[in-house]
Amino acid sequence: MAITLKGFLRREVRPALGCTEPGAVALSVARACEELSDREHVAAVRVTVSSSIYKNGMAVGIPGANGAKGNPLAAALGALVGKSAYGLEVLKDTTEADVERARAWVDEERVSVVCDPGRTGVYVLSAVFTPSHKAVCLVSGSHDRVAKVMLDGQVVYEDQEISAHSGSSCGDDELPESYADVFAMLEQMDLEDQEFLLRGVEMNMAVAEVGLSGDGRSLGMGRCIMDASNGDLGLRIRATATAAADSRMWGVQMPVMSSAGSGNHGITAILPVAILGDELGCSREQIARALALSHLSTSFVKRRLGRLSPVCGCSVAAGAGAAAGMCLLLGGDVQRVQSAMEMVLANLAGMLCDGAKESCALKVGTGSHEAYLAARMAASGLSLCKPQGVLSCAFEASVENVAKVNQDGMRDVDKVIIGILDRSFAGLGGGV
Known part of the structure; x- marks a missing residue:
């Protein structure tokens, strides 16, 4: 069944804060962190992204960061202040103090973002570690689509809607x-x-x-x-x-x-x-x-x-x-x-x-x-x-x-x- 105009606008025309590629990184990390009761004790954030996300997030400014750039900073802010309920406005609560803390995390190498050259389109797999837990979130298909969330190896959420074309939107295929x-x-x-x-x-x-x-x-x-x-x-x-x-x-x-x-x-x-x-x-x-x-x-x-x-x-x-x-x-x-x-x-x-x-x-x-x-x-x-x-x-x-x-x-x-x-x-x- 073809999508209606109203359905199309709801899925394809949305508010977004900052570049959507580091936004997807921040969203993935934030959603993973939300499974952790001890979010304040995050020891490490490890993110694997597609070549497209990696390329588009390397040199772009992060919202509220006074010109500071890059996927690692977005990942750190996602862990510190991100709220997945905001969707692509995930970092809208960012303050200058948050940015300084995020910079410190990056400098201390608590955050890493690596490219999987075999992946294209929207693909962000985040793993967040505390002394006692590991939370994982996959964003794929579109920048704000949380596809899967896991806590300590157990699936706690999985989206069954799969895009027909790798890297395309989940809405405009209709x-x-x-x-x-x-x-x-x-x-x-x-x-x-x-x-x-x-x-x-x-x-x-x-x-x-x-x-x-x-x-x-x-x-x-x-x-x-x-x-x-x-x-x-x-x-x-x-x-x-x-x-x-x-x-x-x-x-x-x-x-x-x-x-x-x-x-x-x-x-x-x-x-x-x-x-x-x-x-x-x-x-x-x-x-x-x-x-x-x-x-x-x-x-x-x-x-x-x-x-x-x-x-x-x-x-x-x-x-x-x-x-x-x-x-x-x-x-x-x-x-x-x-x-x-x-x-x-x-x-x-x-x-x-x-x-x-x-x-x-x-x-x-x-x-x-x-x-x-x-x-x-x-x-x-x-x-x-x-x-x-x-x-x-x-x-x-x-x-x-x-x-x-x-x-x-x-x-x-x-x-x-x-x-x-x-x-x-x-x-x-x-x-x-």
Whole structure:
């Protein structure tokens, strides 16, 4: 049975605090610790992660840590202050004192995070040790899916829902196979959905405003672009999206609304659509409808790429989603919407994911800006001749082609990137 729009939004569009990869690490450790009556006496935390989680958590800021980075710090904070009931906002209670304690744990080598090169997608296996107990938690399939919890070798919890595709989401596999059927899901939107979608705009815009403010909680990339925009709408979209991702990658302690399991996907899928809708004077319902299409379209591409992938899903999947939503606002029908998405896919299909970190903001900005230009072109009636490059005559086949390039053509990319990162961090004395 195909998923409803309401069910899709509930599963694929959620608040997330900080990068979702170290967030998954913190969640796994926190959930394991919650099985321990003597949580204050944790002696060691040992975490094994997939290559994707390892790569994306090495150099990204942790929420509330004043720019401090890395999976080990996230694991330590998960043990010290994490609450699994918060989901991907697991570290929202973090204080400066907690960060100092977590840094000490990392320095004392009480925490280790190692990569299992045979694992891809979302996979985090945490083992937490006290003098008398061992608790284990596995997060897999999606960033907030606790698959199994064990205490002293006994299973205390196990989720029976298994994703059909390793590393993909547990929800978006139920989207229709035909994009026309996905597009038709917009007719299911009600007032509750509308208000939820618009709340995502408020959340992500608030984080963007931090990046544009120059208050030190970002590198200031978005602000520089805004200063150079001279009122150009495309550059304003790029600047705002860049600023939001910049603050988020720095580790600002504010949630964003995610899409398809990623906060940066959510920034790309939401902010360009909202800014264009405001510029056009669209109603709240029209903007919400376009946001729904952006999220649906992002997941339509993402389900084929995989939850975590060698290519940049923020620009490829969420960029295509944003193009769809903006084209709809500009009066495009389903054919023109598909043309807009195809332009993004043809343009950005090879953009590399080299881990989550500050420069992701540049890619979020690129995806957002190119999505705006693609929507403009498609809404005016322009479309690419097909077949060409990765594009086939059928839209769905084009998306599959991009996925094939990602899965087969870039099979060893993560291994190469991790090797580069390991050598780089070794040169810094073990990390940042």
